[in-house]
Amino acid sequence: MALPKVHRLRHRQDFSAVYKAGLRRSTQNLTLRALQRSQPAEFNLSAVGTDLSTDLKVEPPVEKVVPTRIGISISQKVSKRAVVRNRIKRQLKAILQQFLPYIAPGWQLVIVVKPTATECGYEQFLQELKQLLISAEVINGH
RNA sequence: GAGGAGGCGCAGGCGGUUGCAGAUUGGUCAGUUCGCUGGCUAAGUCUGAGGAAAGUCCGGGCUCCCAAAAGAUCGAACUUGCUAGGUAACGCCUAGUGCGGGCGACCGUGAGGAGAGUGCCACAGAAACAUACCGCCGAUGGUGUUUGGGUCUGAGCCGCAAAUACACAGGUAAGGGUGCAAGGGUGCGGUAAGAGCGCACCAGCAAUGUCGUGAGGCAUUGGCUCGGUAAACCCCGGUUGGGAGCAAGGUUGUAGGAGUCAUGGUUGAUCUUUUUCCGGCUCCGGGCAGGGUGUGGGCAACCCAUUCUGCGAAAUCCGCUAGAGGUGUCUGGUGACAGGCAUCCCAGAUAGAUAACUGCCCUUCUGGUGAUCGUCUAAAUGGCAGCAUCAGAAGAACAGAACCCGGCUUAUGUCCGCCUCUUCCCUU
RNA sequence: GCGAGCGUAGCCAAGUGGUUAAGGCAGUGGAUUGUGGUUCCGCCAUUCGUGGGUUCGAGUCCCAUCGUUCGCC
Numbered sequence: 001m002a003l004p005k006v007h008r009l010r011h012r013q014d015f016s017a018v019y020k021a022g023l024r025r026s027t028q029n030l031t032l033r034a035l036q037r038s039q040p041a042e043f044n045l046s047a048v049g050t051d052l053s054t055d056l057k058v059e060p061p062v063e064k065v066v067p068t069r070i071g072i073s074i075s076q077k078v079s080k081r082a083v084v085r086n087r088i089k090r091q092l093k094a095i096l097q098q099f100l101p102y103i104a105p106g107w108q109l110v111i112v113v114k115p116t117a118t119e120c121g122y123e124q125f126l127q128e129l130k131q132l133l134i135s136a137e138v139i140n141g142h
Numbered sequence: 143g144a145g146g147a148g149g150c151g152c153a154g155g156c157g158g159u160u161g162c163a164g165a166u167u168g169g170u171c172a173g174u175u176c177g178c179u180g181g182c183u184a185a186g187u188c189u190g191a192g193g194a195a196a197g198u199c200c201g202g203g204c205u206c207c208c209a210a211a212a213g214a215u216c217g218a219a220c221u222u223g224c225u226a227g228g229u230a231a232c233g234c235c236u237a238g239u240g241c242g243g244g245c246g247a248c249c250g251u252g253a254g255g256a257g258a259g260u261g262c263c264a265c266a267g268a269a270a271c272a273u274a275c276c277g278c279c280g281a282u283g284g285u286g287u288u289u290g291g292g293u294c295u296g297a298g299c300c301g302c303a304a305a306u307a308c309a310c311a312g313g314u315a316a317g318g319g320u321g322c323a324a325g326g327g328u329g330c331g332g333u334a335a336g337a338g339c340g341c342a343c344c345a346g347c348a349a350u351g352u353c354g355u356g357a358g359g360c361a362u363u364g365g366c367u368c369g370g371u372a373a374a375c376c377c378c379g380g381u382u383g384g385g386a387g388c389a390a391g392g393u394u395g396u397a398g399g400a401g402u403c404a405u406g407g408u409u410g411a412u413c414u415u416u417u418u419c420c421g422g423c424u425c426c427g428g429g430c431a432g433g434g435u436g437u438g439g440g441c442a443a444c445c446c447a448u449u450c451u452g453c454g455a456a457a458u459c460c461g462c463u464a465g466a467g468g469u470g471u472c473u474g475g476u477g478a479c480a481g482g483c484a485u486c487c488c489a490g491a492u493a494g495a496u497a498a499c500u501g502c503c504c505u506u507c508u509g510g511u512g513a514u515c516g517u518c519u520a521a522a523u524g525g526c527a528g529c530a531u532c533a534g535a536a537g538a539a540c541a542g543a544a545c546c547c548g549g550c551u552u553a554u555g556u557c558c559g560c561c562u563c564u565u566c567c568c569u570u
Numbered sequence: 571g572c573g574a575g576c577g578u579a580g581c582c583a584a585g586u587g588g589u590u591a592a593g594g595c596a597g598u599g600g601a602u603u604g605u606g607g608u609u610c611c612g613c614c615a616u617u618c619g620u621g622g623g624u625u626c627g628a629g630u631c632c633c634a635u636c637g638u639u640c641g642c643c
Binding site: 072087 | 492541542
């Protein structure tokens with residue numbers, strides 16, 4: 001289970017924009033940074049995804065659904081072994097795949113993994129992510 | 143049966159469902175110079191990590207810059223260093239030589255020069271590179287005593303002889319002691335005492351012969367003998383053009399020049415030679431650098447193309463996966479490897495895809511059941527081993543491509559599998 | 571991708587190849603004091619990250635390896 005390309009944050013500016021303007025929530029092993037991107041002005045400000053914004057500009061009355069985009073940040077400080085880092089990323093992606101339908105459109109999320117997370121399992125990540133998304137009010141009222 | 147040595151292989155197999163990435167074929171949207179390009183999408187098809195992908199310790203390919211290439215001398219760097227071969231190359235590999243270790247199979251080896259020079263060798267010791275502390279000797283020389291001889295009446299004297307004392311000059315490197323190390327070792331002769339001073343054997347060195355492509359091996363002869371350290375500086379030999387690295391570089395964008403009046407321009411330095419290099423001069427032919435705007439025509443001016451320099455953007459495209467490629471087979475070679483033929487196409491992500499669950503088979507282990515032969519035993523309804531079948535468990539660990547290859551090193555095993563050899567014990 | 575440094579007691583650390591590795595803080599034993607502090611005297615490294623090698627001798631020199639820190643693009 002992994003996220004399709006549409007729902008991923010892919011460029012450096014995306015991440016730095018979220019870090020600059022987004023809100024911040026954190027639990028023991030994870031940190032969530034989130035940024036709502038519903039205003040069209042913000043599209044122009046952020047130099048990201050020009051092809052996407054042009055698509056929207058062509059037909060402004062039809063509210064095309066802006067896809068939720070998620071990035072996962074995990075540094076070498078968490079673990080020096082690539083296998084460990086990749087496993088954590090895959091687990092987080094699988095969880096987010098389940099939550100994706102409940103997330104309000106237009107959010108840009110970055111999940112930062114803290115160095116303590118090496119010992120955590122799937123269940124731990126599931127709980128913490130749920131907690132984070134609810135506290136940031138990213139998940140709309142079902 | 144027990145212990146050991148060396149080498150090779152494998153990284154379970156075939157499917158299913160869901161999901162991700164790429165390719166292809168469609169569909170659709172946008173742009174278009176009508177060639178196509180890009181985005182989205184999936185009814186389908188195909189493909190999707192490793193033996194180390196790792197560490198980045200070496201060697202290359204590839205790309206750009208210093209015009210390029212070849213040679214000579216000097217310099218610099220490498221830190222390469224027994225020999226022969228293999229390789230695109232290597233500090234890698236193969237086969238050998240010497241030395242060291244092991245009963246052996248086998249293993250290790252940073253293995254040029256200390257007889258070119260300099261430095262260092264703490265403490266101890268006399269002395270660490272040329273010296274003598276204790277000791278031994280004191281033949282010879284010196285001094286003294288005694289005896290004899292010579293001379294002489296005698297005292298005495300002596301280039302006299304013998305004996306003896308001293309340990310003064312001196313000799314010695316056997317022995318003691320110190321040390322990692324004290325100038326070959328052992329034995330016999332020899333000597334005042336000793337000593338390669340002489341001889342025998344051994345070690346080492348040199349020469350000659352012989353075998354080997356060679357490192358070296360073997361034999362003979364010779365003069366007798368030289369401290370260690372070069373992973374201290376260094377000397378010698380060898381190798382190398384330097385720098386940067388796929389974030390190279392191309393493409394694209396943008397800014398500023400040049401658009402030719404130079405007599406020549408280079409790789410660490412100097413010199414020489416060559417050129418399908420760049421540029422210049424002379425002569426001949428062509429042109430007065432090209433295209434456009436402008437103008438009657440030209441000049442000027444401006445724009446484009448060309449060329450140079452600087453800057454920047456984006457993870458859009460190319461580079462970007464057909465290669466010193468894999469597999470099979472034959473030939474040559476002791477071998478590393480080379481050659482021929484056939485056949486195959488096998489990841490290309492870019493905040494970075496390869497995952498989750500599951501079915502059958504296979505392998506191993508544990509337990510049960512069954513039949514039959516083998517073996518142990520005096521004997522078996524008992525034990526051991528194999529076979530068939532059933533049930534359960536395990537199939538892991540180390541670890542994730544990021545331009546690509548060749549090595550090295552490190553990590554790792556389901557009590558993984560296979561082969562060869564060696565030592566000891568028991569039985570025949 | 572390219573490059574540079576550091577590992578020495580619980581902590582901070584010095585250390586030309588030559589004793590059983592200098593200090594400071596901390597710890598600990600004793601003395602001083604009626605008690606505590608101060609002060610004074612002691613003790614504390616089974617060996618210099620690990621494994622090989624060179625050397626008579628290695629924390630130091632060489633090689634390999636592990637960990638860690640930092641720089642540039």
